[in-house]
Structure formats: structure tokens, C-alpha cells
Amino acid sequence: MPKDPVVQDGDPVLRQKAEPVAHKDITSPKIAKLIAHMKKVLAGEDFGVALAAPQVGEPLRIFVIAGKAFEPVITEDQKPIDNAAPKKSLLPDHVFINPEITRLSKKKKEMSEGCLSVRGKYGSVLRHEKATIKALDEQGKVVTYHGAGLIAHIFQHECDHLDGILYTDKAVKLEEDADLRSARVKLKEKHGV
Numbered sequence: 001m002p003k004d005p006v007v008q009d010g011d012p013v014l015r016q017k018a019e020p021v022a023h024k025d026i027t028s029p030k031i032a033k034l035i036a037h038m039k040k041v042l043a044g045e046d047f048g049v050a051l052a053a054p055q056v057g058e059p060l061r062i063f064v065i066a067g068k069a070f071e072p073v074i075t076e077d078q079k080p081i082d083n084a085a086p087k088k089s090l091l092p093d094h095v096f097i098n099p100e101i102t103r104l105s106k107k108k109k110e111m112s113e114g115c116l117s118v119r120g121k122y123g124s125v126l127r128h129e130k131a132t133i134k135a136l137d138e139q140g141k142v143v144t145y146h147g148a149g150l151i152a153h154i155f156q157h158e159c160d161h162l163d164g165i166l167y168t169d170k171a172v173k174l175e176e177d178a179d180l181r182s183a184r185v186k187l188k189e190k191h192g193v
Ligand code: ZN
Pocket: 114, 115, 116, 117, 157, 161, 192, 193
């Protein structure tokens, strides 16, 4: 079996507090290479919607959200009936460097989550329904995003990764799911981040 491109639960890199990227390094070849690698790993995951740098073994404060996470929800009648891989998204991936959550809604919502570093499991996590994040993009420009629903959950899940926290620390109703790699399900219902 080929080596998993995503670091799995049990590796200490997933439990350490990731370091901020120095401003002068943001546009460096090293960071550009790391981001390109993260995008490639994410693109290889049918149900992966986001990936944090520690998940590829780099304890740096960077995460990437796949373009497909920003697409409209796939409804039941649009659900493919074959077993083909989900269509590639035309929306660009978003890169977040040194992200900081600046605002959280009071209201919370429970949503099913998975994690590419904890394969074969799903669980419900109660998180803030809306989250605002401030980060630097690949050019070092300050960007602010307001996320709701799935995107807000992803922001919180990924920022947790950068602090050495896994969703399994917070999840209720953790379930085994052997199909994490191949199950044909709606992306918005089931996602690994
Ligand atoms: Zn994760």
C-alpha cells in the first residue's frame, strides 16, 4: 500500500502548536513549494475540502481550502448515481497564512466532520455557526473572510489543527466509516478537512 500523503493521528506533528510564517518568507520558494504540495495533496482527496500544513508534516500556520468547498450545495436529485470521482472544481483554492479568527457568532451548530488525518471516522462537532478570519494570502496581502455554515466549520477545524487540536477531541457521536476514501456521498454532508 502506498504511503499516505497525509500525516495520520498519532504523529506528534499534529499535536504541536504550529509556528507563524515570517513575513519575509511568505513569498519564498520554500513556502511556495509547500503550498503547491498542499494543493496537490488536497486535489488527490475526493472528499477533502481543506488541509493544514501540519497534516503534511510542516508545523507552520498555513491552511488551504479547496475551491469545491465554496460551491453550492449538491442536492439529492443532482447526486450522481455512478461511482465516478466527483467533478473537479473550477473555483480556485484559497490559502490562509498566519490566520486569526477575529469574530465568532454566539449561535452554534452541530455538523458532521471528518479529518484526512483521522481516516475511517466521522463525528458531530458543535461549532460557531459563523466565523470571521483574518489571514495573509500567498502574496502576503491581508485578507478577511466571513464564513458561515460549512466554511465557518472549516475555519475553526483548520485553526484547531494549527494549535495541535483534532476534531476527535471535541466530537460527539464519533462513528466508524470505512468508506472515507471512496464513499459516494454528498460533499456537503460528508467532508474531511
Ligand atoms: Zn482535519
